[in-house]
Amino acid sequence: MRRRAAQVRPITLALWFFVLCILPASWRAPAEAADALKAGSRGPYVALAQHFLYQLGFLELQPDGIFGPATEAAVRRFQAERGLGVDGIVGRRTWAELEQAVAARTARAHVVQPGESLWLLARRYGAAVEVIAAANGIGDPSRIRAGQVLVIPAPEGGGEARPPVELLHWDEAKKIYTPLKVATVTDVRTGKSFKVRRYYGTLHADTEPLTAEDAEILREIYGGWSWERRPIIVEVDGRRIAASMNGMPHGEGAIGDNGFPGHFCIHFLGSRIHRTGAVDLEHQKAVLTAAGYAVDRIWLAAR
Structure with missing residues (x-):
């Protein structure tokens, strides 16, 4: 029998998300991936599918990146409930259904993860802290616990809530945040926002503050100039994308x-450093933090 949502245990993010960072440039979103997942498959896509199944209550075990009997059984249960052909294989149709199911579930309820706060959830779902607190009878917004199921209400007047923060691979993000595109950057820790314009960059997004006022906000966030990696949200073309930035002016620019x-520098999931071509794990941790994950430890799945 499927677990009830309230019984979902807090999940720690797997290192498999970091493995996504070393996939080749031909990486695609899971629903567009060419290879179906089946018994014996291993790797980051398996871990991601397991993560979806775990959050939806079909998988009892934490994701390990190995498509074993428990995962196959979970896939079959999910397929049966969604009216799909039951074969225990995660192909394009099953991927799409998994993504839709997770999106629908998180639009109605959220299981609190370790380290999360109402402020973080309000930012992630585009709802006010006070609205979420009132909908769940929470008197003190600073007191929520891991495992608690919160209702995320729709905005008043039937309007649309801001889109959720997306965790997009660089191969996808660079098609949205293109050279010379203007965007808004919000620092997750302080909530401060400023305008930017992408300069260039091939392995990550070289970016400039749009105006002197924007540069001053960036400086205030860091208390000076710094190479520190910080979680941010990049808003562009109606999308809100998890990212990471440093605060050190370097190299060339186009705005005089x-x-x-x-x-x-602004990094997204899978971005690399231009000088070495290597993945910067501190940037990747910040990206995952911006996406709403409590990255308190790195869990090594099977290799």
Whole structure:
């Protein structure tokens, strides 16, 4: 029998998300992946499918990146409930249904993870802290517990809530945040926002503050210029994408009157450092934090 949502145990993010960062440039979103997952499959896509099944209550075990009997049984149960052909294989149709099911579930309820706060959830779902607190009878917004199921209410007046924060691989994010595109960056820790324009960059997004006022906000966030990696949300073309930034001006830039000598770096899932071509794990941790995950430890799945 499927677990009830309230019984979902807090899940720790797996290192398999970092493995996504070393996939080749031909990486695609899971629903578009060419290879179906089946018994014996291993790797980051398996871990991601397991994560979806776990959150939906079909899988009792924490994801380990190995498609074994328990995962196959969970897939079969999910397929049966969704009216799909039951074969225990995660192909394109099953991927799409998994993504839709997770999206629908998180639009109605959220299981609190370790380290999460109402402020973080309000940012993630585009709802006010006070609204979420009132909908769940929470007197003190600072007191929520891991495993607690919270209702995320729809906005008043039937309007649309802001889109959720997306965890997009660089191969997808770079098609949205393109060179010379203007975006809004929000620092997750302080809530401060400023405008930016992408300069260039091939392995990550070299970016400039749009104006001198925007450069000053960036400086205030760091208390000066710094290479520290910080979780951010990049809003562009109606999308909200999890990312990471540093706050150090370096290299060249194209905006001459913004008071910022050069550019700074914005990384997305799977971005790499231009100088070495390596994945920066601190940037990747910040990206995952921006996506709403409590990255308190790295869980190593099977290799």
